[in-house]
Amino acid sequence: MNEVLAVLDRLRDAGELSGETAADALGAAGWAVNRQFAGESFARHWERGELVAGIQGDGPDARVEFSLWLRDVDGDEDGDADDWDPDADADDLDAAYEAALAGLVNEAEAPLAATGFTAVDESGDADEDATGGLDYIAHRAWRAGRRVFLLGAIQDDTDLPVRVVAVVT
Secondary structure (H helix, E strand, C coil), X not given: CHHHHHHHHHHCCCCCCCHHHHHXXXXXXXXXXXXXXXXXXXXXXXXXXXXXXXXXXXHHHCEEEEEEEEECXXXXXXXXXCCCCHHHHHHHXXXXXXXXXXXXXXXXXXXXXXXXXXXXXXXCHHHHHHHCCCCCCEXXXXXXXXXXXXXXXXXXXXXXXXXXXXXXX
């Protein structure tokens, strides 16, 4: 989580969040370019150890998403899909992402509060703004000025893994 919070610290007072601003913050915080496509003015895919980050969009609507935890829906902890039982194992998956998310929220709360971030009410327009309209399974969000920091569990499609992500907007 410290690697993510270091990037957030660099972006907290950055004004408009552009892709280039996000890329500069990632580079300055010690993240390495994972992949940059020809013709792009900045790298969108970054890594640091086992963590990966992606810059989505540009201009005032850019966002940086960090994948912090991943579990395949149709496999178990050892990756073996043969013994996956949706009825029995779905509860285990729910418990696993809830525990991962709770641990990350616990780890982030004090540093966020120390830098002026306050929790976003989990209902209404403020929450809709914090999630960017995405349908998180569970999430917590904080705001400081123009910047929003969100920790959430998301599954982009039923065939895709459940991920716990941190998002900076």
